[in-house]
Amino acid sequence: MSILWVILGFILLVVGGEFLVRSSVALSFKFNISKMVIGMTVVSFATSAPELLVSLQAALSGSPAIAINNVVGSNIANIGLVLGITAMVGSIAVDKSFYKLNWPVMMVFSIVLYYFLKNDNVLTAIEGGILFTGLITFLFLLIRNTKKDSVVEDVDDALSTVSNFKIGLWLLIGAVALYFGSEWLVFGAKEIAMAVGVSDAVIGVSLIAIGTSVPELAASVIAAAKQEKAISLGNLIGSNIFNIGSVLGLTAMVTPIRVTEPQILSSDIFWMLGFSAVLIPLIFLPKRFQISRVKGFFLVIGYGIFMFLVFTHGKL
Numbered sequence: 001m002s003i004l005w006v007i008l009g010f011i012l013l014v015v016g017g018e019f020l021v022r023s024s025v026a027l028s029f030k031f032n033i034s035k036m037v038i039g040m041t042v043v044s045f046a047t048s049a050p051e052l053l054v055s056l057q058a059a060l061s062g063s064p065a066i067a068i069n070n071v072v073g074s075n076i077a078n079i080g081l082v083l084g085i086t087a088m089v090g091s092i093a094v095d096k097s098f099y100k101l102n103w104p105v106m107m108v109f110s111i112v113l114y115y116f117l118k119n120d121n122v123l124t125a126i127e128g129g130i131l132f133t134g135l136i137t138f139l140f141l142l143i144r145n146t147k148k149d150s151v152v153e154d155v156d157d158a159l160s161t162v163s164n165f166k167i168g169l170w171l172l173i174g175a176v177a178l179y180f181g182s183e184w185l186v187f188g189a190k191e192i193a194m195a196v197g198v199s200d201a202v203i204g205v206s207l208i209a210i211g212t213s214v215p216e217l218a219a220s221v222i223a224a225a226k227q228e229k230a231i232s233l234g235n236l237i238g239s240n241i242f243n244i245g246s247v248l249g250l251t252a253m254v255t256p257i258r259v260t261e262p263q264i265l266s267s268d269i270f271w272m273l274g275f276s277a278v279l280i281p282l283i284f285l286p287k288r289f290q291i292s293r294v295k296g297f298f299l300v301i302g303y304g305i306f307m308f309l310v311f312t313h314g315k316l
Contacts, residue, residue: 006207006211012180019174022162023174028042048247051071052250054212061186065201066200072268074209078213084296091293101141107277114269192207240276
């Protein structure tokens with residue numbers, strides 16, 4: 001039965017996230033916000049909503065390990081699984097903004113998160129506020145550095161003509177689906193953790209993290225298979241920054257997140273830092289500014305090793 005709760009939770013999160021993105025973009029068009037700004041801010045915030053609701057629900061229901069490892073695991077999955085599999089389908093070109101802005105910011109956020117957690121084993125409201133403020137600053141720099149005529153692929157022009165009633169209905173459906181999806185997913189995941197004999201942290205970094213990365217994986221692989229411009233490395237890096245700054249930042253501002261599982265700080269967060277750091281040598285060696293199929297294969301192998309170690313060392 002717990003597996004059913006998890007599956008239903010995932011489905012509702014995907015549905016809720018989709019409706020929230022649509023309604024948010026349509027609403028932004030009503031306020032005459034530029035397409036570029038919508039793509040970089042509104043869409044990014046809306047696609048982080050499932051992770052945010054899951055982390056918030058987990059923290060409030062006494063499972064802070066799920067809240068932290070949902071983000072840590074999602075960031076690892078975005079690079080090891082999503083980027084790796086997408087590159088195996090078709091090589092990914094890397095633009096210079098990756099190592100000039102996106103990658104350094106992701107590393108700073110990751111290291112600051114580690115410092116905040118290691119310092120006193122809790123992510124406080126003030127620390128959450130610092131992370132969220134850092135995210136807003138990053139978005140400001142991103143928008144300022146992006147040319148006005150840049151094409152933002154993930155904004156649908158058709159949403160500019162949607163009626164107010166439809167926007168309200170989509171918002172309602174999205175909010176309800178995200179609320180129940182997060183409740184059911186966290187409940188089911190905790191039940192599975194107890195039944196299998198692993199900690200909440202293991203479930204958070206594996207099952208829940210992969211689940212919240214599935215929509216991105218599906219979209220990336222489909223785009224690569226159609227030989228369209230696959231998901232850009234910048235988008236994935238942006239997602240990782242949003243996970244720390246928005247998901248953990250906002251959750252900590254609502255309720256402090258305590259580190260209850262030692263392997264979060266002794267192992268999992270170092271894997272996240274490692275997967276983030278390895279991107280630099282990957283894009284420069286041996287073929288510059290490209291993540292080839294072979295490099296993608298090594299990322300997936302690395303992710304497989306991580307998952308194996310998580311479950312072999314995560315038994316209670």
